[in-house]
Amino acid sequence: MPEASERELTFAQAIREALAEEMRRDKTVCIMGEDVAEAGTPFKVLSGLVEEFGKERVLDTPISEAGFTGLAVGAAMTGLRPVVDIMFGDFITLTMDQMVNQAAKVHYMSGGKWNVPMVMRTTMGATRRSAAQHSQSLHAWLCHVPGLKVVLPSTPYDAKGLLKAAIRDENPVVFFEDKMMYKLKGAVPAEDYTVALGVADVKRVGDDITLVATSSMVQVALGAADWLAGIGISAEVVDPRTMWPLDEKTLLDSVKKTSRAIVLDEGYERYGVTAELASVIATGAFYDLDAPVKRMGAMHVPIPFSPPLEDVTVPTEQTVFEAARKLCGRS
Amino acid sequence: MTTAAQPTGTSEQVALWHRMYRQMLAIRLFENQVNELYTRALMPGLAHLYIGEEAVAVGVCEALQRTDYITSTHRGHGHCLAKGASPDRMFAELLGKEAGYCKGKGGSMHIADPTTGNLGANAIVCGSAGIATGAAFSAKRLGNGQVAVCFFGEGALGQGVLYEVMNLAQLYKLPVIYVCENNLYTEYTHFSETTAGDILARATAFGLEAAAVDGQDVRAVHAEAQRLAERARRGDGPAFLLCHTYRYHGHHVGDINREYYRSKQEEQTWKTQRDPILNLRNWLIEQKLGDAGTLDRVSVEIEAEMKKAVELAIAAPYPSTDQVEQDVYA
Numbered sequence: 001m002p003e004a005s006e007r008e009l010t011f012a013q014a015i016r017e018a019l020a021e022e023m024r025r026d027k028t029v030c031i032m033g034e035d036v037a038e039a040g041t042p043f044k045v046l047s048g049l050v051e052e053f054g055k056e057r058v059l060d061t062p063i064s065e066a067g068f069t070g071l072a073v074g075a076a077m078t079g080l081r082p083v084v085d086i087m088f089g090d091f092i093t094l095t096m097d098q099m100v101n102q103a104a105k106v107h108y109m110s111g112g113k114w115n116v117p118m119v120m121r122t123t124m125g126a127t128r129r130s131a132a133q134h135s136q137s138l139h140a141w142l143c144h145v146p147g148l149k150v151v152l153p154s155t156p157y158d159a160k161g162l163l164k165a166a167i168r169d170e171n172p173v174v175f176f177e178d179k180m181m182y183k184l185k186g187a188v189p190a191e192d193y194t195v196a197l198g199v200a201d202v203k204r205v206g207d208d209i210t211l212v213a214t215s216s217m218v219q220v221a222l223g224a225a226d227w228l229a230g231i232g233i234s235a236e237v238v239d240p241r242t243m244w245p246l247d248e249k250t251l252l253d254s255v256k257k258t259s260r261a262i263v264l265d266e267g268y269e270r271y272g273v274t275a276e277l278a279s280v281i282a283t284g285a286f287y288d289l290d291a292p293v294k295r296m297g298a299m300h301v302p303i304p305f306s307p308p309l310e311d312v313t314v315p316t317e318q319t320v321f322e323a324a325r326k327l328c329g330r331s
Numbered sequence: 332m333t334t335a336a337q338p339t340g341t342s343e344q345v346a347l348w349h350r351m352y353r354q355m356l357a358i359r360l361f362e363n364q365v366n367e368l369y370t371r372a373l374m375p376g377l378a379h380l381y382i383g384e385e386a387v388a389v390g391v392c393e394a395l396q397r398t399d400y401i402t403s404t405h406r407g408h409g410h411c412l413a414k415g416a417s418p419d420r421m422f423a424e425l426l427g428k429e430a431g432y433c434k435g436k437g438g439s440m441h442i443a444d445p446t447t448g449n450l451g452a453n454a455i456v457c458g459s460a461g462i463a464t465g466a467a468f469s470a471k472r473l474g475n476g477q478v479a480v481c482f483f484g485e486g487a488l489g490q491g492v493l494y495e496v497m498n499l500a501q502l503y504k505l506p507v508i509y510v511c512e513n514n515l516y517t518e519y520t521h522f523s524e525t526t527a528g529d530i531l532a533r534a535t536a537f538g539l540e541a542a543a544v545d546g547q548d549v550r551a552v553h554a555e556a557q558r559l560a561e562r563a564r565r566g567d568g569p570a571f572l573l574c575h576t577y578r579y580h581g582h583h584v585g586d587i588n589r590e591y592y593r594s595k596q597e598e599q600t601w602k603t604q605r606d607p608i609l610n611l612r613n614w615l616i617e618q619k620l621g622d623a624g625t626l627d628r629v630s631v632e633i634e635a636e637m638k639k640a641v642e643l644a645i646a647a648p649y650p651s652t653d654q655v656e657q658d659v660y661a
Contacts, residue, residue: 062498064499067498070495072461073461074466075466075468079473097455106443107661114451
């Protein structure tokens, strides 16, 4: 038997454990979405929850994303803590009025009188051969809206701690899970812990270049860092973990130390998260930079179905390795 | 269509009718002041006046408890007042003052007040249908006997989310009442040009209890709202109440020349023959439940209250600019 502290869970199991713990702790926490109960979602992330908590708290809804998200906003204002499940991140388009015009603004518009403690869990990520309407990473849209918090966990440990913090938060929080990461394993303590929103994490310490990476791109950055080590380049990998609130200090401290940065995110590169993070770095660490900040995100195309086409749309260990080598002046 | 029950004249009922008269008048005189503020260029932005539709807000809200929930619309002053908001803080909000219900951050279209169960007026047409349904979901789950009322104009019938939440409300048997105020005009367009088929059938298709009522008859609105609220409170599920009413003013205070979409004669007919306040007043006098002198005094009293409230709001300070970043997050 491994030590308790070395217990490993998959990313999906960590999400499920966070939900189960919070539902046991707080009777007002409930889950709603399509096929969340007996089916446990198509990704089986929620398997077993309905058996423990019943159909009243793990609520199967019609295919009405706007309707049940709106219902969750009202429920959150009046005493419940709903966790809404939007099966594919592409479907957040259907919830946008509820999230952008309602959930995000209720607290401000009411002068702080009402608030919306809800979580929207949804997915992101390409390379699953799901084509253009089931593969997008649209988190940047929500980062653009004051009043929302946006979380992008990259490890099972972070997923559990961040989700528990999101559920306890008094604000609407959107929680993006990379579909390709559900089977990723990592150490997850069995005990109750949270990871505060707004605190970045250095996933690998290095001296020569900072790879700022989110969600699915953290594993890519860590892989690229191994390759870089092979040619004598020491890469630091920094995961902001939450897009908003954003821990600018940890990013800047790292870049001030290394003097070079690549920002990696699976969302569209144009007008996306990489642009914002690169701007933060370029502004805050201008005098420490030895090279322009490099951005790497998804290509500006609808995600294609055909595997060789799809694979070139997102950064890979190979492309990150090459970009980092070039930025460090190695040929 | 339901018509008002004949008076039995219990003292409780008589008190209710007088209270509803007073409330309708308060909304009318509040809105007259708003129009005045706009005309005198004292109000930033615009306002959407509820004049003509007072019987709907008052009839429905008088059937609710203070702890019951409402959601309102861009034309929401009447709903907020009928649910118990105080005119001075309403005026202050309309003027963007710190003393307003939302510290001046919401304005005319976003009055919200937890102390009266007002989840907020909403400037997205049909924007609060989800919220009201969610409040009913909480009420059922928490078992506290509350009912939620979602006010919306017939323009909201064009929004798909309404049908999503009516389906959800019926599936989960939620204590929510969708109150559709058909004031005939979707902004500047007659509703017949935007609304196909039978409105009530849209609700009955989902199995909701549905009723239509003369929205100019406050007693009829109240009677029907009370029936539907009691039903919802008993756990019998959601309902849809269609109120036929009329907007005396334009879509907003700046919509002055309206003849391209409706005639002055049409407006005049509603104002003289179907006015909810005038008709209740005449009926109370006819039934010898009130006399002209007393009813006139009510009007004078409220007029003075409104003037005082608006003066307070005009004199109140604006929020300091350092408040701009407060309240983004809880």
